[in-house]
Amino acid sequence: MSPKVGIAPVRRRQIVDATIRCLARDGYSHLTMNKVARRARVSQGILHYYFADKHAILVAAMQRVMEDLERRVVQEARGIHDPRRRLRALIHACLSVATEAREFWVVFVEFWGEMMHDRALMEINADLYTRERRLIGRIVTRGVRSGLFRRVRPEQAGGIILALVDGLSLQLTFDSKAFSLAEASRFCEEAIFRYLAKK
Amino acid sequence: MSPKVGIAPVRRRQIVDATIRCLARDGYSHLTMNKVARRARVSQGILHYYFADKHAILVAAMQRVMEDLERRVVQEARGIHDPRRRLRALIHACLSVATEAREFWVVFVEFWGEMMHDRALMEINADLYTRERRLIGRIVTRGVRSGLFRRVRPEQAGGIILALVDGLSLQLTFDSKAFSLAEASRFCEEAIFRYLAKK
DNA sequence: CAAACATAATTGGTCAACCAATCAAGAAAA
DNA sequence: TTTTCTTGATTGGTTGACCAATTATGTTTG
Known part of the structure; x- marks a missing residue:
């Protein structure tokens, strides 16, 4: 049957x-x-x-790339309780995608270009980023409650951190002479912890 | 003749x-x-x-987009002497490209995707970013000399600021419900000035 | 000054290569 | 046997590139 x-x-x-x-x-x-x-x-x-057609394959491909990226990031930060260390792990996970999982990162960036002309792709991406901002927001909130970070809007902090990571990943990818992964990690952590520091 | x-x-x-x-x-x-x-x-x-061929047209197009973007940013920050205000103007110029000059920004992002497979495009982009990092670096250096900012590596600061702006522009573009241009500007300024603040 | 000339600029049509999508026919599993 | 899977050839259409012919615009010369 x-x-x-x-x-x-x-x-x-x-x-x-x-x-x-x-x-x-x-x-x-x-x-x-x-x-x-x-x-x-x-x-x-x-x-x-x-x-159904080529477009349907592309939507499925983007879904898989987003899924994979999210899993990678979530998994990396899991099991760590100290918000500072957790944030550090998350930053490193995001940045190392651009260098170590270059294939995935390349496809990710390519989709950004196509998204602009494709509502379906745009929504998949927007959903991912909303979840990521919230994930990071929750980590930050924990840090605020523990008295480690200053009082700050969780979603805003999520957006900032995500932006910093994406922007550095881009520079890391298409301008490899500018700075290394290790340097980018340090810069990023420093900028974020100063952003979150109490006074 | x-x-x-x-x-x-x-x-x-x-x-x-x-x-x-x-x-x-x-x-x-x-x-x-x-x-x-x-x-x-x-x-x-x-x-x-x-x-010569389609590719040559694309290279010329990318050159023009980069040129235009650079001119726009340089022009916006010119004539202002206070490093803080100058940085603020630059940030606003960069971010407003993503919303007000959407056409240019869209093409800019599209080129990122193609760059990965095209050395010629990659180099045009790398050159632009090197110049931008230095431009921002000089503004920051001035702020350090004036005692407004803490001591910081100019190129590193340039990279961080550029990353933040690019990352926020991306979120601003493909996830317009997340935050507005005005909000993004505020977040960005806050993050950067905290990053550059003395203690 | 104007006629003949030289070369740059432009056209529109041609062409092989390639593309996504379709389909009839058959293979494989239940 | 029936239903699902799978194939590979085919289809109609599009693409980038190429080129011979034509036009536009200066220059030269008598």
């Missing part, structure tokens, strides 16, 4: 993974269905069996 | 402008020579008369 049970999600993942690898390798403007099919080791036809 | 002298730069500019408007309107992945030609009100053939 239902042959090859459970193959659908496997195939979908296979296709999305191949898409991400293609994007990382050749960029958005050189992405073709043929390349994706070859990299996923399936026929062209099957792409349209599992996805 | 040389008919229509001086028309070449005019045409080139015409073509590059049309390219930028196309990018702002439809995005990188939908950019075609035909669209550019139509928007520039010239024939398709002439594009290849003035530029």
